[in-house]
Amino acid sequence: MKGPENIRSRAVSFFTEIGEISYFALRFFREVFRPPFEFRELIRQCYNIGNRSLLLVCVTGFILGLVFTLQSRPTLMEFGAESWMPSMVSISIVREIGPVIIALICAGRIGSGIGAELGSMRVTEQIDAMEVSGTNPFKYLVVTRIVATTLMLPLLIVIGDTVALLGSAMVENLKGAVSYQLYFNEVFDALKYSDIVPATIKSFFFGFAIGLVGCYKGYYCSKGTVGVGEASNAAVVYTSMLLFVIDFIAVFVTDIFFEVQ
Template identity: 70%
Template sequence: MLNFPDIKDRVRSFFEEVGKLSRFAGRFFREGFRRPFEWNEFLKQCYNVGNRSLTLVILTGFIIGMVFTIQSRPTLIEFGAESWLPSMVGLTIVREVGPVLIALICAGRVGSGIGAELGSMRVTEQIDAMEVSGTNPFKFLVVTRIFACVFMLPLLVLIGDAFALYGSYLVENIKGDVSYQLFFNNVFGNLAFGDLMPATIKSFFFGFAIGLVGCYKGYHCTKGTVGVGVAANTAVVVSSLLVFIIDFMAVIVADIFYEL
């Protein structure tokens, strides 16, 4: 059972961690837009984040679309609203399901990888060696990885959404004999620019949160090789939590915007 001093220490540790993460983010904004820019490392990290996550994103999106359609179809048939299935699936995937689930996948795949990679470099003193040699390890290691996550995650979300819709179409084609043209006419006929834009914007914030937390945990890794595993694990947990928080805030902002 926790006593009051333990709770007090945990609350203080939580706010200290939030403060350190905020300073880390502030350093990123200070150094991220100053020359020189590490373009080669940035492109390399874009490949690591995007291409190496592509297969997992495609498979996940495809299965999400199929499962969501299979689960929703009997209920809509019961209420006589089967014709609304393509538009409902399209709106749900584009607005909410696609961005959040793809971001969670990237938090597990990318966030843990960045945390483990930078943590290994920290405990083996490679980062210290870069500082001694006169280079800026923060700009080379951290800035490039965060920018890669920011730019690649929206692209992964768009690809995942596309394959999710295609998986939904296959189910409808097999079970309901719905043609390709009819299905996607219903999907895009009910999608508006206001549906796609908020989902794309919050994907940038998802990518920033995943890259920031992964880099922070790895860059400040301690306790030797054990700390590398801790950094990778906590990077996944914290970045996943931030994805839900950002999504909640984005929904509130979008709701206020629609009311105006």
């Protein structure tokens, strides 16, 4: 009987946590439009999230473009379709590979950082002290971080996609003697609004998910200092799973919308 009871307890715990995260998100939407607005803290969080993640995103995007082009080029050469390389790489990176990979990298970098930061504040009773002093810690700590991740992640994804295309263009320039101008002319001819707009919209949802789960895990951290590590680890795991769910929904809705169009 331990097996079924264990499965049932895990299922109850899973759905309970989904409900708590949903309530946490509803509280965010209730607080985000209610004054006072912490603009200075929001700008500081945007700078921290964007600036500290920029180098990692650029390196990841550059390597992604290099590897994807190097792996795809021999297959296209077998069919004499090397001229399709710019369009294939650009559509693949802009539509799917770039947003998902960069969002996962940012989930590890940003989500774990937020979870550990808020978790340590909860353990050291700094959040309790803010509540006693009359400050709204949810507004100051949670709302600003979620809004910052929602705004910054699309910018990081755009930069990462651009650097990935530069890496791909470098490979084509060295391997196939394709000029950078010709490569990017092919890229812009291949890309359409139906490729760029859905990828940009879902990147906002990616950023919201990273900020929401990271703040939730850190804000309700417990169990002393051990809980800080657990909150940081759980933030990355939960966010990574949620990113794939959001990506599936976004692709499904996009296919339906443009098929109807």
